[in-house]
Amino acid sequence: MRFRLTEDQRALRDGVRGLLARRFDRAALRAAVDRPGRLDRALWRELGAAGFFALRLPEADGGVGLGLPETVLAFEEAGRALLPGPLVATHLAAGRVPGAAEGETVVAAVDAGGLVEWLTEADVVCGEVGGAVPLRSVDPLTPLHRVPGASAAADPVAVLLTAAEQLGTATRACELAVQHARAREQFGQPIGAFQAVKHLCAELLVRVEVARAAVYAAAVTADPVDIAAARLLADEAAVGGARDCLQVHGGMGFTWEADVHLLLKRAWLRTRRAGGGTESEELLAADLLSGGGR
Amino acid sequence: MDLADSPEDAEFRARLREWLGKVLPTLPPKPSPDDWPGRRAYDLGWQRTLYDAGYADVHWQASPGVRLIFLEETEKAGAPYVGAGFVGLLHAGPTIAAEGTAEQRARWLPPILRGEEVWCQGFSEPDAGSDLAALRTRAWRDGDDYVVSGSKIWTSHAEVADWCELLVRTDPAAPKHQGITWLAMPMDAPGITVRPLRTLAGSAEFAEVFLDEVRVPVTHRVGEENDGWRVTMVTLSFERGTAFVGEVVACRRVLGELAVEARRNGRWDDPVLRRRLGALNAEFRALWRLTQWNVSEAEAKGGLPGVGGSVFKLRYSQARQELYDTAADVLGDESLDTDRPWVHDRLSSLSYTIAAGTSQIQRNIVAERILGLPKGR
Ligand SMILES: Cc1cc2nc3c(=O)[nH]c(=O)nc-3n(C[C@H](O)[C@H](O)[C@H](O)COP(=O)(O)OP(=O)(O)OC[C@H]3O[C@@H](n4cnc5c(N)ncnc54)[C@H](O)[C@@H]3O)c2cc1C
Numbered sequence: 001m002r003f004r005l006t007e008d009q010r011a012l013r014d015g016v017r018g019l020l021a022r023r024f025d026r027a028a029l030r031a032a033v034d035r036p037g038r039l040d041r042a043l044w045r046e047l048g049a050a051g052f053f054a055l056r057l058p059e060a061d062g063g064v065g066l067g068l069p070e071t072v073l074a075f076e077e078a079g080r081a082l083l084p085g086p087l088v089a090t091h092l093a094a095g096r097v098p099g100a101a102e103g104e105t106v107v108a109a110v111d112a113g114g115l116v117e118w119l120t121e122a123d124v125v126c127g128e129v130g131g132a133v134p135l136r137s138v139d140p141l142t143p144l145h146r147v148p149g150a151s152a153a154a155d156p157v158a159v160l161l162t163a164a165e166q167l168g169t170a171t172r173a174c175e176l177a178v179q180h181a182r183a184r185e186q187f188g189q190p191i192g193a194f195q196a197v198k199h200l201c202a203e204l205l206v207r208v209e210v211a212r213a214a215v216y217a218a219a220v221t222a223d224p225v226d227i228a229a230a231r232l233l234a235d236e237a238a239v240g241g242a243r244d245c246l247q248v249h250g251g252m253g254f255t256w257e258a259d260v261h262l263l264l265k266r267a268w269l270r271t272r273r274a275g276g277g278t279e280s281e282e283l284l285a286a287d288l289l290s291g292g293g294r
Numbered sequence: 295m296d297l298a299d300s301p302e303d304a305e306f307r308a309r310l311r312e313w314l315g316k317v318l319p320t321l322p323p324k325p326s327p328d329d330w331p332g333r334r335a336y337d338l339g340w341q342r343t344l345y346d347a348g349y350a351d352v353h354w355q356a357s358p359g360v361r362l363i364f365l366e367e368t369e370k371a372g373a374p375y376v377g378a379g380f381v382g383l384l385h386a387g388p389t390i391a392a393e394g395t396a397e398q399r400a401r402w403l404p405p406i407l408r409g410e411e412v413w414c415q416g417f418s419e420p421d422a423g424s425d426l427a428a429l430r431t432r433a434w435r436d437g438d439d440y441v442v443s444g445s446k447i448w449t450s451h452a453e454v455a456d457w458c459e460l461l462v463r464t465d466p467a468a469p470k471h472q473g474i475t476w477l478a479m480p481m482d483a484p485g486i487t488v489r490p491l492r493t494l495a496g497s498a499e500f501a502e503v504f505l506d507e508v509r510v511p512v513t514h515r516v517g518e519e520n521d522g523w524r525v526t527m528v529t530l531s532f533e534r535g536t537a538f539v540g541e542v543v544a545c546r547r548v549l550g551e552l553a554v555e556a557r558r559n560g561r562w563d564d565p566v567l568r569r570r571l572g573a574l575n576a577e578f579r580a581l582w583r584l585t586q587w588n589v590s591e592a593e594a595k596g597g598l599p600g601v602g603g604s605v606f607k608l609r610y611s612q613a614r615q616e617l618y619d620t621a622a623d624v625l626g627d628e629s630l631d632t633d634r635p636w637v638h639d640r641l642s643s644l645s646y647t648i649a650a651g652t653s654q655i656q657r658n659i660v661a662e663r664i665l666g667l668p669k670g671r
Contacts, residue, residue, distance in 0.1 A: 001296060001297055001298065001299065001300070001303065001358070001359045001362070001586060001590065002295075002296045002590050002593075002594075003295055003296065003297055003583070003586040003587050003589075003590040004295065004587065004590045004591055004594055005295060006295065009295065069295050178665050178666075178667065181667055182666075182667065182668070189668070189670065190667075190668050192661070192667035192668055192670075193667070193668040193669065193670025194670055195654075195657075195658070195670065197667075198657065198658065198661035198662070198667050198670070199654070199657040199658075199661065201661050201665055201667060202608070202656075202657035202658075202660035202661040202665070203608075203657070205605065205660055205664060205665060206605050206608050206609050206660065209584060209602070209605050210580050210581070210584055210605075210609055211580070212587075213580055213583035213584035213586070213587045214576070214579065214580035214583055214584075216295055216583070216587070217297060217579075217580075217583040217586070219295070220295050220296070220297050221297060225575075225579075226579065228576065229575065229576035229579045229580055230580075232573060232576040233576055233577075233580050278569060280572070280576070281568075281569035281570075281572035281573050281576075282568070282569065282572060283572070284571075284572035284573070284575040284576050285553070285568045285569060285571050285572030285575065286572075287572075287575060288549060288550055288552075288553035288571055288572070288575055289553050289554070289557060289562075291550065
């Protein structure tokens with residue numbers, strides 16, 4: 001057992017982080033907020049060229065030939081950068097929908113829970129979308145439709161990649177909170193010197209670290225029960241993290257200007273994707289009776 | 295990232311499992327929780343059994359794989375817990391191994407491993423708990439001895455201990471972190487009075503220890519005089535970093551038992567309770583993964599467990615309390631009957647957010663030492 005990132009995995013993570021820092025920095029994020037509902041196709045193709053969608057596709061089929069752990073690391077970075085778009089759906093379509101792997105085709109999908117992200121912007125939509133009704137999405141960076149009467153069981157890979165995105169967003173929330181706590185002064189000192197603030201930040205980190213261990217382990221085992229656990233903890237880390245980050249930011253956190261609301265809204269949205277909440281809890285409960293707790 | 299056993303680890307696991315299967319049925323019955331001499335004898339007997347089979351030093355093994363496999367397999371098999379051996383095996387011993395001289399290691403480590411000597415921890419004082427460096431127990435040099443006077447409190451297992459890892463103030467004039475020294479004190483030395491304290495669970499698990507001019511040879515000092523705070527940090531890193539990890543496996547076993555009990559008594563049909571059990575399953579799975587992660591990271595860095603132990607301790611202490619609160623909901627009215635299983639565990643779980651550094655102190659450590667937030671008041 002060596003449960004830590006390999007050199008290659010670190011390099012891959014840093015590579016994705018670097019690409020996103022160059023191509024989707026804060027200015028790009030805010031520009032995207034000002035242009036809701038439109039996807040940056042050039043960036044999508046760049047992600048495709050970098051292998052983002054084809055990470056798990058065998059090399060023989062033109063893919064990168066890596067595994068779930070590497071994919072999880074890439075999706076974590078996407079979540080950290082709040083990268084918009086139907087990332088999970090397009091990734092899952094690679095090798096099945098022409099152009100998906102290369103980032104030429106934007107693929108949306110009907111989630112097992114009946115929601116579709118980026119329906120109108122997508123080139124291809126997987127699933128039955130008759131009667132789709134648009135929602136005024138709470139997340140300015142994710143257009144949404146509801147489809148009546150959906151549901152197949154959730155794909156465990158989709159559940160895990162959602163968890164990875166949540167983990168990334170939770171990490172970002174922790175980073176932003178700590179940054180602000182160091183910089184903002186009140187009563188003549190940085191607010192991070194106050195224990196009440198310090199303890200919020202500590203809890204942010206604890207949730208991130210617990211979620212990280214769960215998400216990475218699930219990527220290694222690919223076991224549906226591990227994936228359910230990872231999803232629960234990552235949802236908690238992302239939503240709880242964004243809330244605490246907002247609290248640390250005070251009044252500024254409640255403004256449209258600050259990025260905190262973008263983190264929270266995206267985290268909320270992902271919790272509604274199939275495989276979270278009750279569904280995972282029931283799966284984990286059933287596992288206890290089948291002896292899985294031991 | 296790899297979670298699979300290496301071939302050597304797999305072999306170790308198989309051998310250990312087979313051995314446990316043979317030896318566990320031959321163990322004497324467990325003593326009652328209040329019978330401390332009985333518990334001492336039982337726990338040391340188990341350690342001796344491990345020693346004879348070549349498993350005694352497993353907690354000190356370099357290989358993290360082996361160590362976690364040991365904890366996992368012994369817990370799953372329902373083997374005895376370290377019990378009275380806790381301090382010696384899990385933090386005093388490792389501290390001496392890391393900081394002691396060759397003679398000190400030769401003197402103290404083998405008896406711990408052979409299950410001959412029990413250690414206790416004399417850190418806390420009535421006026422120095424969270425603010426450990428505020429300790430006031432004094433020690434001054436007299437020839438080849440330190441003479442120690444003062445008092446310690448909440449000392450677990452003091453009644454049955456042979457040795458105490460003791461913090462004393464050797465330089466009252468120095469700034470408070472600088473005048474401290476780490477000593478190994480024999481518990482049978484003249485001048486020591488142990489007064490058991492009753493815990494909220496009803497047992498006498500810890501004690502007050504009064505020290506009246508107790509003589510401790512200078513050769514019993516681990517580390518330099520007045521450099522005890524640094525040695526203490528080593529001890530605490532073991533205590534927070536690795537001493538609790540085996541218990542996570544035990545919690546997972548309890549969770550499985552709770553599900554079975556809930557199914558038997560019909561409470562399983564309550565979706566709220568069932569989902570709480572499911573969420574706890576996620577929690578303890580993740581805590582086990584975090585353990586594997588921390589241990590792998592520590593190994594890669596080639597050293598002591600880091601402050602990451604505080605992250606683990608914070609979450610684990612809370613999860614353990616939630617586990618036994620949930621157990622109470624599974625039991626219903628029976629949770630008010632101390633003869634029922636899990637009720638005593640629920641009571642003792644209340645100490646987890648206090649002992650070995652309170653949750654508030656752990657949060658300070660995480661915020662200041664990992665996140666780099668400024669120290670404040
Ligand atoms: C079951 C059990 C076994 C123990 N065994 C041992 C043992 O074997 N050896 C030993 O030496 N000690 C032992 N202890 C003592 C334990 O380490 C102390 O109880 C603990 O460190 C807290 O110190 P205290 O009790 O003095 O509480 P205090 O320090 O008085 O704390 C009281 C409250 O104030 C809070 N507080 C204190 N300072 C701060 C701060 N700076 N910021 C925020 N909040 C703060 C604490 O979090 C706590 O909530 C044991 C304790 C228990 C419960």
